[in-house]
Amino acid sequence: xxxxxTAVQYFNLFDIDKATTTKExxxxxxxxxxxxxxxxGVSIREITRNVGIKESSLYNHFRSKEEILExxxxxxxxxxxxxxPPIDRLDEILAYSTIDSFLQKGIEVFKMHFEHQxxxxxxxxxxxxxxxxxLAKEIFLNDMISNMLSFLxxxxxxxxxxxxVKEGNPRVMAAEYQYPVFAMLAxxxxxxxxxxxxxxxQQTITDHIDYFLESIKR
Amino acid sequence: xxxxxTAVQYFNLFDIDKATTTKExxxxxxxxxxxxxxxxGVSIREITRNVGIKESSLYNHFRSKEEILExxxxxxxxxxxxxxPPIDRLDEILAYSTIDSFLQKGIEVFKMHFEHQxxxxxxxxxxxxxxxxxLAKEIFLNDMISNMLSFLxxxxxxxxxxxxVKEGNPRVMAAEYQYPVFAMLAxxxxxxxxxxxxxxxQQTITDHIDYFLESIKR
DNA sequence: GTCTATACGAGGATAGAC
DNA sequence: GTCTATCCTCGTATAGAC
Numbered sequence: 001x002x003x004x005x006t007a008v009q010y011f012n013l014f015d016i017d018k019a020t021t022t023k024e025x026x027x028x029x030x031x032x033x034x035x036x037x038x039x040x041g042v043s044i045r046e047i048t049r050n051v052g053i054k055e056s057s058l059y060n061h062f063r064s065k066e067e068i069l070e071x072x073x074x075x076x077x078x079x080x081x082x083x084x085p086p087i088d089r090l091d092e093i094l095a096y097s098t099i100d101s102f103l104q105k106g107i108e109v110f111k112m113h114f115e116h117q118x119x120x121x122x123x124x125x126x127x128x129x130x131x132x133x134x135l136a137k138e139i140f141l142n143d144m145i146s147n148m149l150s151f152l153x154x155x156x157x158x159x160x161x162x163x164x165v166k167e168g169n170p171r172v173m174a175a176e177y178q179y180p181v182f183a184m185l186a187x188x189x190x191x192x193x194x195x196x197x198x199x200x201x202q203q204t205i206t207d208h209i210d211y212f213l214e215s216i217k218r
Numbered sequence: 219x220x221x222x223x224t225a226v227q228y229f230n231l232f233d234i235d236k237a238t239t240t241k242e243x244x245x246x247x248x249x250x251x252x253x254x255x256x257x258x259g260v261s262i263r264e265i266t267r268n269v270g271i272k273e274s275s276l277y278n279h280f281r282s283k284e285e286i287l288e289x290x291x292x293x294x295x296x297x298x299x300x301x302x303p304p305i306d307r308l309d310e311i312l313a314y315s316t317i318d319s320f321l322q323k324g325i326e327v328f329k330m331h332f333e334h335q336x337x338x339x340x341x342x343x344x345x346x347x348x349x350x351x352x353l354a355k356e357i358f359l360n361d362m363i364s365n366m367l368s369f370l371x372x373x374x375x376x377x378x379x380x381x382x383v384k385e386g387n388p389r390v391m392a393a394e395y396q397y398p399v400f401a402m403l404a405x406x407x408x409x410x411x412x413x414x415x416x417x418x419x420q421q422t423i424t425d426h427i428d429y430f431l432e433s434i435k436r
Numbered sequence: 437g438t439c440t441a442t443a444c445g446a447g448g449a450t451a452g453a454c
Numbered sequence: 455g456t457c458t459a460t461c462c463t464c465g466t467a468t469a470g471a472c
Contacts, residue, residue, distance in 0.1 A: 036350075037258075038256065038258055038350060040255075043448080044449080045447075054458080056451090056456075057455065059448095059450075060455055060456075065449095127345075127349070128256075128349055131342055131345070131408065131411055132254075137412065141408060145405060179397070179398035179402055180397035182401040182404075183398065183401040186401075187359070190359060193349055204397075207390050207393065208393060211394060261465055263465070263466090264464095272438070272439060274467080274469090277468080283465090283466075
């Protein structure tokens with residue numbers, strides 16, 4: 001057993017090719033299996049068999065199965081924090097873009113994120129564990145929903161001030177824009193996971209953005 | 219073992235007081251535990267311990283743990299089908315209600331449904347298993363999303379024809395109305411499950427409905 | 437329909453040799 | 455840091471007595 005008074009370590013899960021150490025291999029393998037079968041649906045044996053080590057070796061890197069999940073979610077949370085542009089650069093960004101292109105760009109980033117070979121797996125874990133795992137819940141409620149809404153509220157407030165969108169409640173606007181995206185992306189993810197056709201839901205997302213942009217025009 | 223060539227039996231899960239037979243007790247206990255800990259997080263031993271029977275007795279009622287889940291989802295699906303009013307009664311209903319009161323009524327029914335002591339547990343199972351269980355996925359994609367959208371599309375088409383809402387694409391309207399509700403209810407459920415404050419999200423739902431109704435006025 | 441008894445592999449985790 | 459060996463509980467499921 002290693003130092004047991006240290007907090008869970010962070011890992012850059014982004015670049016899958018960097019999975020060279022045993023610890024990283026364990027993380028990627030666990031992530032992959034958890035995302036397919038759920039945390040409780042995966043055993044230590046299964047993880048180590050896939051990594052190519054014995055069960056006992058795993059405990060050189062993690063104190064428990066729970067710690068593996070903890071580490072995955074922790075690392076993810078840290079990287080997810082960089083998805084939104086910093087608030088203090090917002091004026092600058094908004095100055096040279098229309099609200100249309102800004103939101104369009106946002107959706108692209110969001111979609112890329114959800115389609116990323118590593119992130120999409122973490123999202124699946126978050127989606128399926130947020131009732132049972134407090135960190136998954138936190139990420140879902142705070143990092144995703146709450147932060148996203150606050151960010152958009154700021155955006156719409158600023159855009160309103162410069163006359164880029166019509167007057168209204170920026171909080172409601174943020175909700176009207178973002179909540180449908182959450183639900184549509186959830187549907188998109190399920191379909192994609194099951195290798196079913198996603199053209200319709202992708203069109204629905206596009207339709208939503210168009211409809212929304214039209215509705216906030218001055 | 220019982221007749222093994224029969225399909226999974228239906229149960230009226232709605233009325234919890236009717237849980238008198240052992241089979242029903244097993245169903246309710248399993249439902250409760252599955253909804254809290256997830257399907258894989260619950261063992262046959264735990265179910266039977268809570269019911270007050272031995273493991274072996276359970277196999278007199280169900281062939282496997284999987285069959286219990288199957289039975290729960292099956293029964294739920296059947297009852298969920300009665301939530302929406304039949305299409306052929308729609309003209310009649312719409313004749314004596316405004317679109318406002320119609321949607322308001324719909325939200326009430328929906329909310330009651332999601333807050334029902336039994337249904338809310340099934341929904342939690344569906345939410346957490348739809349990536350891994352095909353029936354859960356079907357209920358989520360077809361019975362909830364797809365049916366709901368088709369229903370609303372019909373409603374808006376009819377309402378448009380009688381001049382109750384402004385012209386537009388009824389499919390897009392249905393999506394704009396319903397998808398936010400899905401996402402907001404998901405958030406509401408998580409908060410409620412964790413005994414956290416739900417006033418804000420409830421207000422968000424109300425705001426959404428108001429905003430939407432305003433936007434489709436003629 | 438329920439019980440006791442039992443089977444046996446899967447499950448998380450550890451001790452200690454190398 | 456990895457291995458072998460081991461621990462003991464959990465997990466699903468069955469046989470057969472009552």
